[in-house]
Amino acid sequence: MANDSTGKPDLSSVATSDMLARVGRAADGAQLSIGDLADGLGERSFGLLLLVLALFAWIPVLPPGVPSIFGFAIVLLAGQLIAGRTSPWLPGWIRRRGVKRASFVALIERAGPYLKRVERVTRPRLRFMTGAAAERAIAVYIVLLALLICIPLPMTNAFPALAVAVLAVAFIQQDGLLAMVGITMGLAAVAIMIAFWGGAYLGIVWAVERGTIGP
Numbered sequence: 001m002a003n004d005s006t007g008k009p010d011l012s013s014v015a016t017s018d019m020l021a022r023v024g025r026a027a028d029g030a031q032l033s034i035g036d037l038a039d040g041l042g043e044r045s046f047g048l049l050l051l052v053l054a055l056f057a058w059i060p061v062l063p064p065g066v067p068s069i070f071g072f073a074i075v076l077l078a079g080q081l082i083a084g085r086t087s088p089w090l091p092g093w094i095r096r097r098g099v100k101r102a103s104f105v106a107l108i109e110r111a112g113p114y115l116k117r118v119e120r121v122t123r124p125r126l127r128f129m130t131g132a133a134a135e136r137a138i139a140v141y142i143v144l145l146a147l148l149i150c151i152p153l154p155m156t157n158a159f160p161a162l163a164v165a166v167l168a169v170a171f172i173q174q175d176g177l178l179a180m181v182g183i184t185m186g187l188a189a190v191a192i193m194i195a196f197w198g199g200a201y202l203g204i205v206w207a208v209e210r211g212t213i214g215p
Helices: 017-025 034-040 044-057 068-083 101-121 132-151 158-173 176-210
Strands: 031-033 098-100
Touching: 017 044, 017 101, 031 034, 034 098, 034 176, 044 068, 044 101, 044 158, 068 132, 068 158, 098 158, 098 176, 101 158, 132 158, 132 176, 158 176
Parallel strands: none
Antiparallel strands: 031 098
16 A cells, blocks of 8 residues: 555545454454544544544444534534634543454444445535535534433434434545435434423323323
């Protein structure tokens, strides 16, 4: 593989799916931190880090509260996009957080084939949806989705995280049509959450009124 001017491997032509798999395999130790990923990806793209953090947050078996950390990191990155930063930054306490390396590798192995299919069908198009102004507007939308991820309740992380992952791929591939898909998925995620928790609330109210639960 060719090297760039700094002597590091040039990863600009490496597919996102291959890069994520390579970073997971190359990590030392049993724990894979956000900092390891940021360094492994070269911090060359907000989209790549947003994708990785969204995949972290999407893992359904994370301990309670852990998705909130990834959600907060996504808020920070999206906030930097809104502010017009050209390179991402994360504080040390977030860089030290992570998941088991084996869990991440397994996740990438499961998601890899789907991501490769997305890479094959996506391309730069509808550039008005991925330009600077649109990117900032979508970043605001990502902040709202990330705040949902931060809520420490069931059904609040998986669907918003998946929408953020799709929007991140749209950033990477400069695909405005995929960005529209991600926005639609985010709206669907909100609708699913409202339906789930609204149904749960109405169910509790009905049970209380019927005397099934309560004093």
